[in-house]
Amino acid sequence: MDFNYSDEQKLLIDSVERFIQDDYDFDTRRAILKSEDGFRRDLWQKFGELGWLAVPFSEEDGGLGGTAVETMIIMECFGRGLVVEPYLSTVVLAGGLLRHGGTTGQKETVLPELMAGTLLAAVGYAEPTSRFNLADVSTTAEKAAGGYVLKGRKSVVLHGPMADKLIVSARTSGGRRDEAGITLFLVDAGAAGVSRQDYPTVDGLRASEIVLDGVSVGEGDVVGVVGEGFALLERVIDEATAAICAEAVGAMETLHKATLEYARTRVQFGQPIGRFQVIQHRLVDMYMAYEQAKSMAIMASLKLDAAPEERRRAVSAAKVQIGKSARFIGQQAVQLHGGMGMTDELNVGHYFKRLTMIETLFGNTDFHLKRYAA
Amino acid sequence: MDFNYSDEQKLLIDSVERFIQDDYDFDTRRAILKSEDGFRRDLWQKFGELGWLAVPFSEEDGGLGGTAVETMIIMECFGRGLVVEPYLSTVVLAGGLLRHGGTTGQKETVLPELMAGTLLAAVGYAEPTSRFNLADVSTTAEKAAGGYVLKGRKSVVLHGPMADKLIVSARTSGGRRDEAGITLFLVDAGAAGVSRQDYPTVDGLRASEIVLDGVSVGEGDVVGVVGEGFALLERVIDEATAAICAEAVGAMETLHKATLEYARTRVQFGQPIGRFQVIQHRLVDMYMAYEQAKSMAIMASLKLDAAPEERRRAVSAAKVQIGKSARFIGQQAVQLHGGMGMTDELNVGHYFKRLTMIETLFGNTDFHLKRYAA
């Protein structure tokens, strides 16, 4: 048993941390949020140059062969900096599906560009009334000559507006909430029949409602096995869940530190508010919530390659803990900052908003409690 | 709308409060707990003389015609003194069933003695695996010549050991958890076929497991209507639930005051612990929990005569609030008293234990949350 980072991992931490510190300060991020694109392509290129986009891919696929720990490291640092670039969608989600289920052809076409930073991707797994159930798929894929025709709607596709490639779940057989009969398809974002409604999210990302109105795809565009896409999707969503748990841990750490610093310096009634015992214990409760969350994020990352049943329980347990910790730390950080915590100009609210959305992303606390206890 | 007590009600409060103060101090109660009987018959006689046992009965029945408010007043004061005498079982439960459902004959036989303090009664509504579902009745009542034969087991019959009369629920028709088909019977505690296993409860009361092994009762012993006992029982259990909510409010008040007083006087680190802000806010949280509980206990008592649906929701809402408040106040009173709070010789633990059992009695918080939301 070992909770220490290897020397290579420590280098990775240094490198991402340095990026956040030097190139991604709060004002830089604010400018990105206000920009047309909602992300910085030059920074993304830099991610590619630094190798971050190649981390989880095998050396055979041209990647660096990193483990879940490397992804955790990157996401935790991104959480500290509230990075909005589409790492989760492109590398963890789309990259994960291709990594675990892509054909040689798909990998050869997509991965080199993806790792180079010249191709962005997003995954459509949710539908307007599917809530968090990945098997609740109404989008249909009807067999046609040489391939399939997709019809349906994918909702809240994160990083959809900037995606060159989409991977979507569609039903090739079975009833609406059956796990069997779901197939994943690689779709060109500009393909005929694909239309997008793009919008900003409350936490500074971009997303799309995507309508697939008779989109033709080839048989070679199936990712994984026809009708068996659920297991693949579930695995990758679990990996992505562990990744956002790490991101949340980074955000919570920054938020707790900021609040601690504020409590040390903000004077009220003649003394720093950090001298008031109620504030002290609140900060202790936040610290404990953070430590428990961090423990669970590590645990989940290290169990991603376990048997599906164990992986599911580990990831859901982590998501429950992170959901609770994130809510508590987020709310209390705002509360202890008082009016300042409510403003758009301080970073506190931005962390709080991101943590709130992570609480929902890939299933909220209630969802994962049920999944854990199932 | 009026939340004030009438002059008569104020006199009643004074009278019960004076009794608690003068005749029911902690050492008196300890002696009662250790005694063979587990209650004081002379005190019970006094309750009779003071008219407390006649409070809820109509003037027609020889009672004082009091409302639910009078019962609330008595139970709240009893809660302050942790009175263990069988008022709940004899007057509220058995008395309630007879009051609402008894025949003239039953009333004439039982009520005068009951009000005089010479007859004690208990009600068997629970069975070993019924949990809190009053309709989960396995005890059977088979029709026989001139009456019925009862067979079954009633569990945790509070005040069973001292009861002269029992009222039990039994099934005259229907399946195990059907509401229809339940009938209530008035049974002599000494009747042939009745056997009891008596035991003390963790909160200082006495209870019995009662086996009915072919107990013959007459048709005149049916309380209420054959097969329609559920509605009657549910109503009276709701009344009893409101009564123990009031009792809990009294206990919480005493516990909060005791803790407040302790915090004012107990010196640690050179000052009374009540000077520490964390302790102050804890006491505020306890105070708020108490006030919310008190509001709900009043509300429930005042809605006991509403339509069944409204009454059920009111009582369940109150029980949920009281359950939460009781747990919080009880636990924190022990915590803030430190080691002393753990001892048998201080009253704090005794209040805590009684509150814990009230949390369970007539259905715990989960049960009443579901009943409320049903």
Added chain:
Amino acid sequence: MDLSFSAEDLAFQREVRSFIAENYPADIKARFDAGLEPRKEDFVRWQKILFEKGWVAPAWPKEYGGTGWTATQKYIFQEELGAANTPGIIPFGLSMVGPVIYTFATEEQKKRFLPGILSSDVWWCQGYSEPGSGSDLASLKTKAVRQGDKYIVNGSKTWTTMAQWADWIFCLVRTDSSVKQQEGISFLLFDMKSPGVTVRPIITMDGGHEVNECFFDNVEVPVENLIGQEGMGWTYAKFLLGHERSGIAAVARSKRGIAKLKQIANTEQSDGSPLIEDPDYRRKLAELEIDLTALEYTELRTLARESQGKGPGPESSILKIKGTEIQQAITELAVEAAGYYAFAYNRRAMDGANEPVVGPAATAFAAPSYFNMRKTSIYGGSNEIQKNIIAKMVLGL
């Protein structure tokens, strides 16, 4: 003890209810029911309707324009306004500076200021908090130096709600720095159009513009705008804080909020059934509703004490704490109900732009509302401060 309303009270309730039904403008109702950001004109129009009816200031003494209602009637009135989702009465004039004026001001000042407050022709804002003061209000630094028949005001105020719409401000200023903090404060009124007043918007994290910073650069204020005595401002402010707290439980509005949540939970789907059938969501809704019932009866008990001339005492801090916790919890459950669509930032639609929202309309503003409501446990004396008050004033600690 009796929970029922008297026949007179029931008749009054019917009267209020039908007045609202007949007079609450449909366009304002539509905006409020949709959860859009309120506009100044909505508030003013509605307050003027109440003013015409003579109902705009139930808390005021009859001689100054009050209604002369009993405590129960006032309660019924509040309940009905809340249930109908009318614009809330903007407190700065009617609940705050108004009572200070009719209690502490000169006859001349009363004649000058009260009519505009009642008619909603003058919009007031509150100059209390400062960038450095936070919950420690008495540490305020904005200075008013007397020069002849004027005060020269310099400094700044923050968290000034709706200052962008305000005509006048009532302002705590320091007129004496040589005495104890609380004793050097005075209560000054001035025109927001005075030279030297600048208002800078503060955008909150939900993207809304409710609060502002106000800067005062050598603002000249005639001495006749001083309320009461110089140096007594703290006393008036404390008087006012007591007033501000009534109605803060917001029971009627939270009831409406829960009713809306139930509607949403009946529509939103989870695994092919309405969300309301999910046992966890159902339980949380039930717990919230029970919390609110307890608060409702606690408020009624406070009211009963009040109508006996006892209170509203510091016990009413409970109403603030529990009331805001419930309001916040309602918005949390709305975000949970929204699922992924909580992500969509429909700010322009919320501000009233004629733009479709992403996802179901009922939850389109769930996340911003949740973010915004975090303020309620901070403002009006943070909930931590309220607990300090209870500890000291009620528990004697």
Added chain:
Amino acid sequence: MDLSFSAEDLAFQREVRSFIAENYPADIKARFDAGLEPRKEDFVRWQKILFEKGWVAPAWPKEYGGTGWTATQKYIFQEELGAANTPGIIPFGLSMVGPVIYTFATEEQKKRFLPGILSSDVWWCQGYSEPGSGSDLASLKTKAVRQGDKYIVNGSKTWTTMAQWADWIFCLVRTDSSVKQQEGISFLLFDMKSPGVTVRPIITMDGGHEVNECFFDNVEVPVENLIGQEGMGWTYAKFLLGHERSGIAAVARSKRGIAKLKQIANTEQSDGSPLIEDPDYRRKLAELEIDLTALEYTELRTLARESQGKGPGPESSILKIKGTEIQQAITELAVEAAGYYAFAYNRRAMDGANEPVVGPAATAFAAPSYFNMRKTSIYGGSNEIQKNIIAKMVLGL
């Protein structure tokens, strides 16, 4: 980073597991599995079995009788003991006074006292708390006045766990009242059979007898029983408090507690189905299990830091706080599962009388256990004190 045990660790785990399986006496196991009150002889017998094997003091340096295990091995050992529900190691000798003795005592004292601790032939108790001291330990008043080659001890101690079984006591006494509180305290050992020592039971609200008051009336203690220097007792006590905290997370025992809860919830009926199918109960169990998993990994991370020579620092206060919260929550859920049968007070059966219990055996002691476990957030430095420690030592507030 890696969660798996090495092959060596796995082999060690097997070794421990089979040792326990072969050597844990069936009669003790039966008593512990039934949740009966433990007896002194059960503890002693089990500790002697470990002592014979050389495993009774894994935390001790090898030279004094320790095992020389790695941190991981110690962790595995603790886990296996917990999972098998063996009697807990009584801390007073092995975890408390033992380490103080081998760290601060003279060679002679080591030779005199350590063997009896290791062999469990001498049962120790802890004389720290006093009636007036509570969490403010340094305010203790028990006096030891030197007269020739003896100290004369007068005063009293309270909450002395299992003093009724103790042969010896290690005691904080005040040897100097003229200096700062912490500087006048000394660390004294003495025989509980000394004239002038009286032990009075304290019955706790669950009806159990675990703790006592100890009165010292002119107890004569030879000066050679002083550990280290006079006036340095506070330093040794603090050293010891750090030791006491390890293992306080009680993860393995709580895992067993949750497993038992699941068993109970699978048996207890609710509306004709096992309680485990009740969504509320199921959720609470899941939440508790997740809390415990988080604590388990937090403990493992602490362990990892420790094996790098960093710690156990004040971070381990988290383990105390969360560990006790979980232990308490387990007993809360047991009471909930018991339903009405939680009322039955089966004290005599719990004390080992051969008497049937009322209701199901699995929940027969649910309520007393719940009452008893309230102590865990009070003793060993209350959870409030632990938060003060974290605030000061970890957060620097």
